[in-house]
Amino acid sequence: MPELPEVENIRRVIEPRLLGRKIIRAKLLRPDIIAYPSLEEFQDAVIGFRIKEVCRRGKYLVLMAEDGARLDLHLRMTGQLLAVPADFPEEKHTHLVFYLDDGRELRFADTRRFGRFWFLKPGEEDQVTGIESLGPEPLERDFSAKYLEEQLNRKKRPVKQALLAQGIVAGIGNIYSDEILFAAGVAPLRRCDTLMDAEWGKVAAAARDVIRKAIEDNRMTEEEYLDGKGKRYKNYEFFVYGRAGQPCKRCGTELKQVMIGGRSSVYCPKCQG
DNA sequence: TTTACTGTTCACCA
DNA sequence: GTGGTGAACAGTAA
Numbered sequence: 001m002p003e004l005p006e007v008e009n010i011r012r013v014i015e016p017r018l019l020g021r022k023i024i025r026a027k028l029l030r031p032d033i034i035a036y037p038s039l040e041e042f043q044d045a046v047i048g049f050r051i052k053e054v055c056r057r058g059k060y061l062v063l064m065a066e067d068g069a070r071l072d073l074h075l076r077m078t079g080q081l082l083a084v085p086a087d088f089p090e091e092k093h094t095h096l097v098f099y100l101d102d103g104r105e106l107r108f109a110d111t112r113r114f115g116r117f118w119f120l121k122p123g124e125e126d127q128v129t130g131i132e133s134l135g136p137e138p139l140e141r142d143f144s145a146k147y148l149e150e151q152l153n154r155k156k157r158p159v160k161q162a163l164l165a166q167g168i169v170a171g172i173g174n175i176y177s178d179e180i181l182f183a184a185g186v187a188p189l190r191r192c193d194t195l196m197d198a199e200w201g202k203v204a205a206a207a208r209d210v211i212r213k214a215i216e217d218n219r220m221t222e223e224e225y226l227d228g229k230g231k232r233y234k235n236y237e238f239f240v241y242g243r244a245g246q247p248c249k250r251c252g253t254e255l256k257q258v259m260i261g262g263r264s265s266v267y268c269p270k271c272q273g
Numbered sequence: 274t275t276t277a278c279t280g281t282t283c284a285c286c287a
Numbered sequence: 288g289t290g291g292t293g294a295a296c297a298g299t300a301a
Contacts, residue, residue: 003279032296059280076280078298093298112297114280130281156290166281175279241279262293264277 002075004138004171005214005236007059010081013225014106015054017083018063022050022101030095033108035116036128045119046071046098058134058170068122072129073108079115080230082107091229109230134170138207143169145201152192152200159195159203160188161261169207174263175241176214180206181265182240187272188265189258240266 002010026046028034034042049071053064061081063071075081080091083106091109096117098106108115118129126132135151136143148169152162162168163177172180181188184206186199195203217236220228239249244257248268257266 006279074280076296077278078280110297111299112278112280114296164280173279261291263280 002059002079003173003176004056004059004211005176005218007061007075007171008056008215009218009220010075010225010230011054011056011061013220013222014081014083017104017222018051018054018100018106020051021104023047023098023106024101025099027097027099028095029097030113033095033110033113033115033117036118042117042119045069045121057131058137058166059173060129060131062131065122070118070120070124070126072118072120072131074116074129075110076112076114076116078112078231079108079110082109082226082230084226088226130166133167135166135168137170138172138211143204143207145197145204148204149195149197149200153195155192157192158189158260159186159192160263160265162192163203163207164261164263171211172207174265175238176210178241178266179214179239180210182267182272183210185272187269188260188267240268242266 023046026043028043031039049069050066051063052066055062055064060072060074065071073081082091083104085104091107093111094107094109095113096108100106120126136147151168155162160177160181163172163180164174178188180203184199184202186195186203214236240255243255244266246255247253248255248271251268251270253268253270255266256269257264
C-alpha cells in the first residue's frame with residue numbers, strides 16, 4: 001500500500017503520540033508478522049521499550065528506543081499503524097497491539113498480512129530488515145542524475161524496474177514510479193542503457209519533485225488520519241497511475257498500460273518518448 | 274466467479 | 288554469474 005510519501009505522513013502523524021512513551025504490554029494475535037527475532041524474544045524484548053524517536057527509511061518505519069534498541073516495521077501492501085485511545089474501535093485484521101504507559105495503544109492491522117516487524121537489541125548489527133541494502137532516499141543529496149547514470153547506464157532492464165528497485169533508490173513503488181516517469185517524459189519500457197545523460201537528469205529531478213509534492217499533498221492531521229483508519233491517505237493528483245484508457249491530462253492522448261516485470265505501468269505514448 | 278492489486282523474496286529456467 | 292518470469296504470501300473489491 002504505502003510508498004515513501006504515505007509512510008512519511010504516517011510517521012508525522014504518530015510520532016507526537018509516541019515520543020517518550022513506554023510499551024508496557026504487547027498483545028500478539030498473529031505470530032507470523034514477527035520476522036525477527038523469535039516470538040518469545042520479541043514479546044519479551046518490547047516490554048519496557050521507551051520510544052525516543054520515530055524515523056523512516058525508504059518504506060520502513062523505525063522506532064528508536066532510549067537505550068538504543070530498535071523496533072522496525074514494514075507495512076507492505078495493506079498494513080495500517082494507529083496510535084489511538086483504548087476506546088477507539090479496533091480495526092478488523094488487527095494483529096498486534098502495544099499498550100503504552102499513557103493508556104493509549106499502538107495498533108497494527110493488516111488485511112493481507114504481508115507486513116513485518118523486527119526488533120534489534122541496542123547495538124545489534126542489522127542483518128535482517130533489509131534496510132542496510134537500501135539505496136539513497138530520493139530527497140537526499142546523494143541521489144542525483146549522476147548517481148542514477150552510474151548505477152544504471154549499462155543495465156538492460158526497463159527504467160521502470162530500476163525505479164522500483166529499493167537498492168537503487170529507496171521508497172518508490174508502483175504508483176510513484178509511473179508518476180515520476182510521466183513527469184520526466186520518459187517511457188517506462190525504455191531500457192536503462194538507452195537513456196541519455198539529460199534524461200537521467202529529468203528522471204532524478206522528477207523523482208525529487210514528485211516525491212516532495214506527494215508528501216506535501218498527502219499531509220494530514222491526526223484526525224483525518226484516524227477518520228481514514230490509517231489506510232486513506234491519497235490527496236495527490238495522479239497523472240497516469242490508475243488512468244489507463246483515459247486521456248492524458250497534458251495532451252489528451254489515450255494513456256496506455258503495459259506489464260513490466262509483473263507490475264502494470266501506465267504512461268502517455270505521446271508525452272513519454 | 275474471475276481478476277487485479279500501492280511490496281518483496283525466492284525458485285526456476287534460459 | 289546474469290536476466291527474466293512466475294509464484295508465493297492473503298484478503299478484498301471491482
